[in-house]
Amino acid sequence: MTQRLRVLLVEDSPLDAELTLARLDAAGFVYDVTTVDNAADFSAQLAQTEFDIVLADFVLPSFSGSEALALARAFSSELPFVVVSGVLGEEHAVDMLKQGATDYVLKQRLQRLPPVVRRALTERDERRHRIQAERQLRETETQFGMVIDALRDYAVMTLDVDGRVRTWNAASQGILGYAAHEVLGRSADFLLSADDRAQGVFAHELSQAQRAGSCGDDRWLVCQDGRTFFGSGVTTAMRDEQGALTGFSKIIRDTTEARVAADALRLAKEQAETANRAKDHFLAVLSHELRTPLTPILAAVRLIQLKTRLPQDLQHTLEVIRRNVELEARLIDDLLDLTSIARGKLSLNFAQVNLATLLDSAVDMSSVDIDAKRLHIDTRLRARDTTVMGDAARLQQILWNIVKNAVKFTPSDGAIRIEMHNPDPVHIAVSVTDTGIGIDAAALSRIFSAFEQADASIGPAFGGLGLGLAIAHTLALKHDGTIEATSAGRGRGACFTLTLPLVEAAPLTGDAPAASVVDPAASRALNVLLVEDNVHTSMAMAQLLEVFGHRVAVAASVGAARVLTDADRYDVLISDIGLPDGSGLDVVRYWNGVQDGAPSIAITGYGMEEDIRRSRDAGFANHITKPVNFDRLEALLDVIAQSPAAREKRVPPTE
Template sequence: MDKSPERQGNSTASTTAQPSFASCRRERTATPRGELLSLVAALTKPENRSAAAKALAAHASAEDLLIFVHDRELGILLPAPGFQQTLPEAKTWCGFLERCLENSFQEGELSFPTSGATKHVTGFAAEDGSVVVFLGGKPELDQGVDISLLLPILAAAFEGERIATVAEGTTTVAKQAATQAKLLAASLDRARIELRHTLGEARRANAAKDRFLAVLSHELRTPLNPVLMAASAMETDPNIPPEIRADISMIRRNVELEARLIDDLLDLTRIANSKVQLQRKIVDGHELLEEATAVVRGDPSAVQPAIVLELGATRHHIDGDPARIQQVFWNLIRNAVKFTPLDGRILIRTKNSETGAFRVEVIDTGIGIAPEALSKIFNAFEQGDTDINRAFGGLGLGLAISYALAELHGGTLRAESAGVGQGATFVFELPAVEHSAIALEPATPAPIESDCRRILLVEDHATTAALMARLLRKRGHQVDLAYNKTDAIALGLRDEFDIVISDLGLPDGTGFEVMEALRTKSRAVGIALTGYGMDADVAQTMRAGFQFHLTKPVDAQKLYQTIEQIPTAQFAQE
């Protein structure tokens, strides 16, 4: 016998099956929420079951409902406790319920329990063998499906109620405990199934979120690339006066910081899960703090309170990622500026703790922090309360990011405040290291001498392409430009190139396709230049045949150094 939910029922008792039920059920596999859950929960209370049943029926556009549960001992369907226990024309009802179990859904005309009059009835069967029958009205299919998905929970509740009643007079404590254990095991099994489903949905949603953030990061990074490349190239140009180079250095630092912020704001999950890779080296904490303060003070768009810098620490060298540490400093100072009135004062003070750690204190006379908000001030999207969010704006991510970065460096970050209107103090501590451990680096890198190479540059962002081509030609390289996949492959197969520098996102394809098309017929070394910088993206570029992966925005010196890393032998004529 065909037991598909789409099968039409026979003509007994004028019942019919509705073919669209199965597809509706497949589409509504998520757990119902909201008002429906409240109405179903009300059915578990024996004292008000009749009213609760009518309310749930009304929710589905019916007049009333009956619930039938499977009796394990008798092996048959029985009305649930608190519902009509005897039905007119019982044989007809039994036939209707059997077909409902067969088809999962059934409609027909049956005698109404309370009046004996014939009424339209609609039945929905659950996977555990329980059935809900709507009496009268025109029940909505989606509401009936949602309620049927919750039937196993109601059936378990009714079974527990029945067991409790029987146990009061006919069972022993041991038998009751055994039965309860079986019910619990069944509930756990259902919970495991639901959990597996929920975890699967969560993984898929998380993957979609990661991909969305990666694409968004790429789109935000791309316009920064020509700015950073131009600034980094001009910074080492000996023809530019020193005072202008200082301004250019400031531009470069701020673009790099903006790129870092894009990464953090769009990938807070990676930071919270400690997946950030720190580029550690020994640096002067005072220098980083002064640079961060200068960036905030130099913001031409902001009128600020007075900022006072007191550098009192005698041991102020630390082992860490300078860009990340500077980001923490910048976040803390910007936070103080944001919540301090113009006539207020911000004190940035350093000292060494009793254990010798390098301590930075950012003390403001601003709006302060309520005691109940202190415990959650470092949570993502928290700014104390909604009034603060409306008044000052922002996403509330800066402190959460800073807290995670402090922990990644083996340090601590805490907040202190006497209350609302009493100002706030943020204390950032990192282990200090000896000054002698510092490896001195040249202040300005010398231009790299470069042999002439023929380069195929594939970039759809016109401004970036023009600037990169100009900078590379200025260093003596021969550069051919392609703005899409088709032209890039045609050029690469027609001419001989030493290097292919390609963006990954192109109007008619990807840089992966370009490299895969050229790798078998060309000796060119591939450099991927892209706004996608996650570990999976790097691995994919390597598989496609690229030897290097540079994440936008890239400064010119980094690009030059990457080209120079490639052995000259790569370009020797055969």
């Protein structure tokens, strides 16, 4: 194109911006470009300059393509807006088009950008021509005739007050097949299908145009040879100087290709939604089926550790079993987290948390692997302020991922340095530096991409799905933070740095009542109803709960659970969700009606956010995903055992 374009580029990556503009250069575009990466600058540029086109990334650290589109449409409904993104899925693409985007281009297929830009500019020009033509048509009959003779892609006709054809331009014959002498004086309803004529659609259009001034009439029309096409048209009322109706103008454009494409896109969206629902169901079932066998393994390991005095080598073997079961569960969790993130359904519970405490826990979670590899850990906690606003579990997940990553890729007898400091008065940073295998410069750009690893040799050598860092990166962004990776190259170690905004810690009040001290030994025994249909799981869990000192009744179905609930009083319900004759949700609803709101804990292999929400909505007080974390379960039971209600109806401890 020879005209100089004014391009507004919404992009935070200099490299991606350079690649995008290189495609325009290669296609011969002459342009002036303005680049922004935030809402304020974007709005300011729209207000100051009249741009020809907007090219916008879909995901930026503090700004999204959807927000940019909304701002652009507030300034102009005609400004072409093309989404250029590397992470735009089909569902998001459809949503952006529905919101008014002109088109979208994947960064992996930037060769499509020049024709998309040309088409967007052409369509913009065509819309402007159409509006100009309609304005001139309403001014005078002479100007109308001049305009319609110049138009080639639009069938333009004028009608009398009864809807009979008065003029018929050359494009009308080309599009509809009728010569002017064949249609003059005929009612223009011959263009409509038999069904539309029978329903009086044409008369309704004329009536609406007369009332409102114009009426859009996009529908399937019939040509002289019987061929149908989708016509995008507008019928406009024409009036004289006194405002009296003199007739109508009717403009039609063949938009069959666009209509077919839109129908195909809509069908693809429906198919994608169906596939997403099927995928979610599959992942939920897969998660349940993979998790369920892990619980009796962990329970058996715990039982052996508690009831048997084993030699050191066998203790080590049990620890290996436990760690690998928990690793398998973590891989399942990563897959579910990735699905929730991709669909925008990852929920976070924000509160003030001490990042130093979470870091200690993350390091402790890796202590077994650290000891096994004889790694030297150099911890430097120099941060004065450590309070952040965030989801404690998710922040610990980020920290554990970067610590685990350092431990995983550092060879035996290596060193890891963990630093916490305040880079400025309003941020806190945690850096984990290792002496491991390092990262090539070319791989740094994709280190936080899902299913990506530094090179093909890492997967076979070290295992893993390549999801942990991708999830950690997304979680950091959702906390208004960043996570960055640096490395001097292969064999020279790597450093991962998490940076988060600080918040002012809430002051401690001096009049808070002191917590009462309860003797755990005197408050441990509970009367527990365990509902679990898997025989191995129920047997192992019941034995372990009895070792903890509780009395356990076991039900394998909803019906059996109701019978036991009616027959006795229990301190706590522990129930699986998937049962042969119903659901654990049915159990807890019945339980809450009979057991006076006694505590309940859901234990299930269905671990997606939606599953957790449903269990809480049904009445479960807590939700534990299989394989059961028995330390957490024991802690929950201790809290319940120390409650006043439980102490009042204490059952004798089992032998």
